[in-house]
Amino acid sequence: MLDDLRVVLVPWLTARVLLVAGYLVALAGADRVVPGNRPTALTEGLIAWDGTWYRDIAVHGYKALPDEALRFFPLFPMLGKALGVVTAGRTDVALVLIANVASLALAVAVRRLVRFERGNDALADRAVWMVCLFPGAFVLAWGYAEALWLLAAVVAFWGIRSRHWWWAVAAGVVAGASRPLGIVLVVPAAIELARVWRSAKRDERVSGLAAVVSPLVGAGAYLAWVGAAYGNFRLPFTTQGPLRGETIDPISRLWEGLHQMVGPDRFSDGLHVPFAIAFIVLLVLTFRWWPSSYGAFAALVLLAALGAENLNSLERYGLNAFPLALSLAVLAKDPRVDKVITTVLGGGVVALSSLAWLGAYVP
Numbered sequence: 001m002l003d004d005l006r007v008v009l010v011p012w013l014t015a016r017v018l019l020v021a022g023y024l025v026a027l028a029g030a031d032r033v034v035p036g037n038r039p040t041a042l043t044e045g046l047i048a049w050d051g052t053w054y055r056d057i058a059v060h061g062y063k064a065l066p067d068e069a070l071r072f073f074p075l076f077p078m079l080g081k082a083l084g085v086v087t088a089g090r091t092d093v094a095l096v097l098i099a100n101v102a103s104l105a106l107a108v109a110v111r112r113l114v115r116f117e118r119g120n121d122a123l124a125d126r127a128v129w130m131v132c133l134f135p136g137a138f139v140l141a142w143g144y145a146e147a148l149w150l151l152a153a154v155v156a157f158w159g160i161r162s163r164h165w166w167w168a169v170a171a172g173v174v175a176g177a178s179r180p181l182g183i184v185l186v187v188p189a190a191i192e193l194a195r196v197w198r199s200a201k202r203d204e205r206v207s208g209l210a211a212v213v214s215p216l217v218g219a220g221a222y223l224a225w226v227g228a229a230y231g232n233f234r235l236p237f238t239t240q241g242p243l244r245g246e247t248i249d250p251i252s253r254l255w256e257g258l259h260q261m262v263g264p265d266r267f268s269d270g271l272h273v274p275f276a277i278a279f280i281v282l283l284v285l286t287f288r289w290w291p292s293s294y295g296a297f298a299a300l301v302l303l304a305a306l307g308a309e310n311l312n313s314l315e316r317y318g319l320n321a322f323p324l325a326l327s328l329a330v331l332a333k334d335p336r337v338d339k340v341i342t343t344v345l346g347g348g349v350v351a352l353s354s355l356a357w358l359g360a361y362v363p
Helices: 003-035 041-045 048-058 068-069 075-083 093-118 121-133 139-142 146-162 165-178 180-196 201-230 248-260 269-289 291-305 314-320 323-331 335-357
Strands: none
Touching: 003 093, 003 121, 003 139, 003 335, 041 093, 048 068, 048 075, 048 093, 048 165, 048 180, 068 093, 068 201, 075 093, 075 146, 075 165, 093 121, 093 139, 093 146, 093 323, 121 139, 121 323, 121 335, 139 314, 139 335, 146 165, 146 201, 146 291, 146 314, 146 335, 165 180, 165 201, 180 201, 180 291, 180 323, 269 291, 269 314, 269 323, 291 314, 291 323, 323 335
């Protein structure tokens, strides 16, 4: 563990230094463009955007907030509320602490997963850099549930791939209770269980089946509560409709996005299209370079993002499809390519985080 920490601390700290640079850029830009009238997100700091929802849920509970709050699953704000006892009631501080500690643990988990899969320390180290600097990864330092959810997802993959099924069960429950995307883990777990089913003994089959359904248990507990409290268990999903727009097929959405790149929307949804294209290329490489469970998981996460009329937060969804970052690490095998990719990604952390704080980008 200490060896892992020594390795991952450098990219983890680098991402936070770049985040500070992004904040300073946003401050300078705001003070120059709108002196004395800084954007709301900038004043909220590391608890901006969705972070304010998690904070308010932790402090006030769902019932005191609009139904829109139900789209944020409960485990992360519950942990923030619990840790708030230690942080003198500062739930916002508690949420940021949880996110940053979870992201450090995530870096360790990524390194160990890649070492398990490939037995290659250099590739494992690059994978940590790619995850820490991937587009949208600045939210791993914000009061977002991303770090906790990704940690659970990576641990779940290690569990299902190494046949430590009960680790996958625990991680699946955490993922399902953290974000709606947690249910996607059912698919890779089912793929890996099917792969070993014939050679597995009865006890392993039972634990494997538990791993498959565990994300549904985590999500189902919350949906059952919503159904009992609000009379409609589907509200956590239906309340997202006005924000993400109508569900459309990803191919049509990409085609529309290509037109937006040269139209009046080129500085809104059009900006996401190059990222979408890059993610699709990485998805193809993921199916080529990694086991099918990785590709299936990444594909489902991307479909959830590209199937929406509104492409806001696409880069964050790309981060959630973490096998894409692993494929980027493979692609960066040549040191010269690695240097170019990490430089571009580092600049992206500064740019996207500053735009998010300026209110021009939805993380």
